[in-house]
Amino acid sequence: MASANTSWSEENFSCSICLDVFNSPVTTPCGHNLCRTCITTFWDDKVQYKCPVCNELFHTKPDLRVNTFISEMVDQFRRSVRVKEQPCVKPGEVPCDVCTGTQLKAVKSCLVCFTSYCHTHLEPHQRVAGLQTHQLVEPMDRLEDRMCKKHNQLLELFCQTDQVCVCLVCTVMDHKSHPVVPLEEEFKVKKAPLGKMESDVQQMIQERKQKIQDINDTVGRSKADADREIADGEQVLTALMRCIEEQRDDFNQRVKEKLKSTEKQAEGLIKQLEQEIEDLTNRSSEVKQLTHTEDHLHFLQTFRSLKNPPHTRDWTTVEVRPPSYVGTLRRSLDQLEETLNMEMKKVPYLRSYLKKYACGLTLDPNTANRYLSLSEDHREVKRVEEVQSYPDHSERFDTWVQGLTGRRYWEVERRGGVSIGVTYRGIRRKGKGNDSGLGWNNKSWKLYCKDDSYAAWYNGIGTTPALPPSVSTRVGVYVDRPAGSLSFYRVSPGVGESSDTLTLIHTFQTTFTQEVLLPAFGVMIIIISPPNIASRNDCTQMIIAALLKCGDICSLAVNISTKYVMLIFVT
Template identity: 65%
Template sequence: MACANTSWSEENFSCSICLDVFKSPVTTACGHNFCRTCITKFWDEQVQDKCPVCNKLFNTRPDLQVNTFLSELLAQFRTSVGVKGQPCVEPAEVPCDVCIGTQQKAVKSCLMCFTSYCQTHLEPHQRVAGLKKHRLVEPMDRLEDRMCKKHDRLLELFCQTEQVCVCLLCPVTDHKSHPVVPLKEEYKVKTAQLGKRRAEVPQKIQERKQKIKEIKDTVELSNKDADREIAQGGQVFTALIGCVEKGRDEFNQTVKEKLKSTVKRSEDLIKELEQEIEDLTNRSSEVKRLSHTEDHLSFLQTFRSLKDPPPTRDWTTVEVRPPSYEGTLRRSLDQLEETLNMETKKLRDDAELKRVQKYEVDVTLDPDTAHPQLILSEDGKQAHDGGLVKALPHNPKRFKEYICVLTRQSFSSGRFYFEVQVKYKTNWLLGVARESIDRKGRIEWTPETGYWTLWFDKDGLVFGDNTYVDLPLRAELQKVGVFVDYDEGLVSFYDVEARVHIYSATGCTFTEPLYPILDPCSYAGANSGALIISPVNQTD
């Protein structure tokens, strides 16, 4: 191919859109040339595709192909005119520090001159004897940052003590006795560390996504709990409002009854007075007529037949007093307070029981812990005293002194709830115990020894504490619910059938797994029945 015309200027190879030397020149159907990127961006911003020079409209966007002939001419032009004809440096490339105007990409960097050179401006370093001794390296950006500020030498080493890059003279001066290694060696170490960290990132991201899910699940559960609590609270307050309204109606009725009694008495007295008035009026008329009779015989005969005046009441002591309402309101309010207290406790206990029943767990009795005298059902839900001690293999987990059994399941956090049927039993014990309890000797049933239990016998109902807590004996106690909040240190007992709270041990300290524990106590007549772990019947 013939040499490029050296009279050509940069304007001959400039895009009319960006006004710079073509980059990947393409030609439109109307014969005008543009950078591929420029014409594509121009069309993207237009309503209809057209040529920016002649405004020719295109029904469909042309399929642009690189103008190979123009590209070859452009290459020759760059070679012949040097710097001025070079394309702009790409973002990832190092520019020549000597070029004026449009910069050419550097092909080498000189560590003596602290300068990067394109192929044209590198020529003196390849020709001049003094410059040939300079150290040339692959193009580097910001050479001044790669040089030691103190010794004006290339940073080629890494100080492991101070974790900084140093030059060859630094280990002799400021970094004397510090371990230093070549940058390449430290680079391998750091990239390995980076690779490890990068490998950890997906796991950390997944962990945080999981944590977000847990938090969202907690919020969703909290919303449901709040809705349920509001609904239950609404029922409680509605019931209490009903009690207040009933008390108000009873108070109004009491006042009205007192008023009615007063009105009735008044009406009866008035009726009696009116009758006396009528009788007296009639008597007065008869006397008046007789007093006007002048016939002596007739007067005397009539006077003889004149009836005695009707008896009259002494009204001087008779009075009607307004009804007294003193104390009526106070008595009504006292009665209302008593009713509200009873109803509040009943509703509160019912709502509380509903709430803790949500934490029901399925537990079964562990035969390895059962006293040799106990008989367990096949499903592990019932235990009763068989009356005879069975010959069983030694097991360190088995109770020896007391007729007890633990469940297979234990709990070390959170909340759990279970119910035990005690119907027809005259003696029993149940609750929870920690894992390390003494299972062989005689002990006190207290939290100090690892037991949080409720027991029942002929003397009543008791919670085992350092000082035993005597509890009100509940009539016909049939089923007992046990709730534990491990983290809050709470153990609560409930009368399930009556839906009443029996007792709560608060401020407990749990440091070991807790096991539900049952003791049906010795076989003795009416106490021969079993303790039965029952499914929870959750009411709405």
């Protein structure tokens, strides 16, 4: 029999009385089709029997018979309409196992037939008595996985010992004496921690997003530092005229390579973080999907795979360490030393370049020798003849009368013989040996200055730099710990409105191995022997100094003639 034309509309199968699709259609003698109930009701209160469509008059009440052809066409039309109204299956939904061609969304699954049905194909289970006893549940995917592979029975229990789903036969055989509970009960237990699991995953995602932001911020600051360092380098290198043009380009390249290295490291870390975020996002989606499922078996079978978090890296200690640009310029300039020699030392450095690293100094009484008297504000020290009543302290120098201070950059205004240097905090404080003398061991470096001559000392070995004559009495000290350099400069006053300039005296290249690095200074005095031993006609040298702490930007002034060591602020 030909099927109903799917292009026909509802009007082709509508009753002219109720205007709805035919219900038990019958045909009048004049050939019009109407619902049996509609035409019967229409004639009940009439004296004459007319066709409601064409008004043909019938002398007696017609004998209405069912139009079999129209009835079958209407049934097919109704089925086709129901099929069209049913939604097609979407990703993640359970499809009808019976549909051919376009699969419709399943509305029920039969645990006896192990088949999922759409509305149309579910009809026999609602009509046939033998099928009405089948257990219908909400649509479930992979129904075959709900059967015990060993006993071909429905998996409806959970073994708490082996943490697996089992059937009734399993409980009396392989899992005998094991505690078992219904799937629903174990489902509730396992579902409870999902909220925290999802929260933990979300927190891990947020931590990694924040780490990406931190890395990007670090790279941004690193780039700003690089730009600033390049600009500072341009200011100094341009002053060295044409002979250092090539060195300037090399300097820029060094800084950019450091930045590029940082960016490359950051790019690699960000890539790892983004991959972990993607993995965690997938895990989050799985957890969310599992949270909303009511499928006990699917939940429990999937839960085991979600208990262990995705493999991720511990990012708490991972960071992008921006390269230190401080000293890059200094090292570039030092490479010119072989070719420039004395010319290099004649090149003036802008004092303002190092002044931004200046640190303030205050005297630390805990390290002052007992031949030193400190002012109340600890910014002035006086050499005295009598021993001061300082209490014993582990950091106090008892024979070498010297001290320590902060770090970075500071200046010393000197008169007479002065030792200016840097030392580790762990330098020996007690005894008369070289272990506690500034510049006489491997824990300290110093520049000895007197008149217009200088001597650089480390570990008992001295170097005498050659410099053009100058009347300058101020020395600048620049410690670049990351670069492993300690530089001493002669500070020359500017002419007119020009700034003071720096001339390199000496640079120590080393690797600072201890954490605390402090500046130090000492002054030379002559002690005349008392009359009762004057026959020896000799004298002894001592170093007087005091420890300083970082504070305001200032200079250290050492005045031998007035027996004072003073701190003078740099304006």
